[in-house]
Amino acid sequence: MNSAALVHVPGEPPRHGDAVEPEPGPGELLIAVTAAPITPLDRLCASGTSYFGRPAVPYVPGVQGVGVVERGVGRILPGTPVWFATSAGMAPGDGSMRTRATAAEQDVVPLPDGADPVLVAALGLSAVAAEMALTWRGGLAAGEHVLVLGAGGIVGQAAVQLARAAGAGRVVAAARSQAARDRALRLGADAVAALPDGPAEVAELATELREACGEPVDLVLDPVFGVAAAAALRVLRPGGRLVNLGSAAAETAPIDSATLRSRSLQISGYTNNELSAEQRHAAITRVAELAAAGRLTVEYAQAPLTSVADVWTAAARTVLVPA
Structure with missing residues (x-):
């Protein structure tokens, strides 16, 4: 049996x-x-x-x-x-x-030689989502600045490192716990910001994110949505992009029209279900090679x-x- x-x-x-x-x-x-x-x-x-x-x-x-x-x-x-x-x-x-x-x-x-099977299993489709949301959906270019929301989760942890591997010029990680923020720094984030563990105001959180980012960012990776996503939109440069791939914090977000229109921002959704077998094969291979x-x-x-x-x-x- x-x-x-x-x-x-x-x-x-x-x-x-x-x-x-x-x-x-x-x-x-x-x-x-x-x-x-x-x-x-x-x-x-x-x-x-x-x-x-x-x-x-x-x-x-x-x-x-x-x-x-x-x-x-x-x-x-x-x-x-x-x-x-x-x-x-x-x-x-x-x-x-x-x-x-x-x-x-x-x-x-x-899998490539030297890939730890348990680590690859832990990364799996979560890392694929981070990789493809950053590069394929998000269009990350070398030198761009990235803000990763929900950096304490598997997707967020992977995204911090994958953004760096893709050539991001600066990576800022936002997470609720101090332990998650400390880990993000060890994984290569340039700076960290605290996400609220409860109700929060969009304007206040936007100020905190802006201080951590130092200057407007090009791309936000968002697996949480809610207030955090609405605040992150306010730190994007004109023409900046936010890619949402989850709703760990909330199913809705208080996004205002003025923020979107004044900066001509782009919001995109991402799901692994969109990937072809060839795309998933390439993404898993890259994830496994980086892990190895x-x-x-x-x-x-x-x-x-x-x-x-x-x-x-x-x-x-x-x-x-x-x-």
Whole structure:
């Protein structure tokens, strides 16, 4: 049997148990899983309240993972270390939180030599979102100044480093906790600003962000929205861009028309769902290469697969590994 995390009741944490050994179908690979992160999307899908609908149970969660190919097809040979994606919780089928998994070849990306599988799993699609929101959607150019909101989260932590790797001239990180701000400085931010841990005024927060940035910025990466996004718009230069890729703080923001019009600002939305397989492949490869080179990391915890029920709702990014 296949050791696995199993969702038996939507809304309840998965429990460790045995699942049927997976058998790859046409165009699929069999992968020995070495690391599987618990992500917000996994929890949302398993809750039964996502727009994907209530999943059929029992099922193995895990929308992404890292492993070694045991049975390959096409260009990917057995023994190749890979990152892979699944549609677990979004469509019928099982995911990555088990000792062996299957994935379609187009959803599998070979990893470079020296890439730490647990770190790559922790980075995963969160780092892809940061990379593509900065470069593809945000159009970051060398020398531009970047403000990263929500720098305490995985997306924000990755964005600070990825902006620097893309040639940003100055990177400012904004986060709620002092620990997150200190970490952002260690990860390469030039300056930090405090985000409110509760109600705040847009004008007051804009003043604090402006002081930290020193001068108008070219691009804001925003995974939080709310008051922070409205305040960040006020520190953009004329023609500056804000890319939103989440709503960790609020689903709405008090954005005023005058700020938008007076500076001809651009607001764009981003989701990984827009990416082609080729774009995701290139982004994962870049993320893994930077991680292998010691230029990209995030804070995460590691736990055995058998403890999935205990760590399912942990605040920190947790990566499950075979016991």
